Amino acid sequence: MMRFQQYMRMQQGRYQVALTLHEAESIRGIMHMHLGGPLLPLTSTAIALRVNASGSVMDHTQSWAPAGEYQSTLEQQLYRFLDSDLSFKEREQHMLLRGLQPNTCEDREVWWSEIRSCRLRQITDWKLSPLRLVFTVQDEYFLLQYRSYIARIRGLLKQRQMGLLDAFRLFDMDRDGVLSYEEWYGGLTWLGLGDNLTGVQVSEMAVNMDPDKDGAIQYPDFVRHLRDVNEEFEIEMEAEQKQISKAQQEADMAWLGLDFSAPSAGAISSSSSVNTMLSTQDNSAWMELIAGTSGTEHHAAWKSQYGEIKPRTVH
Secondary structure, eight states, X not given: OTTTTTTOOOOTTOOOOOOOHHHHHXXXXXXXXXXXXXXXXXXXXXXXXXXXXXXXXXXXOTTOOOOOHHHHHHHHHHHHHHTTOOXXXXXXXXXXXXXXXXXXXXXXHHHHHHHHHTSOSOOOOGGGXXXXXXXXXXXXXXXXXXXXXXXXXXXXXXXXXOOHHHHHHHHOTTOSSSEEHHHHHHHHHHHTOTTTOOHHHHHHHHHHHOTTOSSEEOHHHHXXXXXXXXXXXXXXXXXXXXXXXXXXXHHHHHHTTOOOOOOOOOOOOOHHHHHHHHTOTTOHHHHHHHHSOTTXXXXXXXXXXXXXXXXXXXX
């Protein structure tokens, strides 16, 4: 099914063309000259004029029918890319990636940057935007493979009862607060994935986790890729439920006339705190915590059980 792309509902014989306002006015005049009849005699040719920003159809000829949802969404994302848009939701990212996968990541970046430089807009670094995926991932099949490896890594960390901070600090062998690609490869090998991944695959994964492509994976990027959003949601819901139960208990105690003013100790952090941390990549406190030695005493037990971690060269 994936090989023949059966899930991509594309209608053959349908084409999209970007027009200037002057060209669109001329086309609309031609359309109005053929009201009530076919645009071209003895053919089924039909056209429509659409505003891509809203997706609304301004006008169309007889017998024209809109494309399916999949094709319409794909076309709209490609036009947004042409318009130098930066705000893409997850599904829109994937649709855009499917439309651009015949082109290399380098060609996409060069073309987009040149077009973007011609626009009178505020310059925003695409590396900090959702568009980053399109410039770092070649096609959707890599994305599927990447996600499968990420899920496997999460499972191995849970199996060894390791948190993400523990894993990052354990992989960071030179204690400089960042992971080199060699340290990342060494960490994956230590987890037991070394025989399942080639150096090229590890390098591709590292580049995808390294938005500025400086050869080092920062802790916020490490967490952003490896954290389990579903698990965070469950923790947040559990914390919310505890807060509701606590509020109800306080109300009951107040109704009985009892003092319940003692503050509650111990709070469960929600995903909002994680997002706050991720947005402060230059936070010196976090860097000191990550690169420091405090709290790493228990790492010796993991190394004793699973062996020492050694960096591996990424070819």
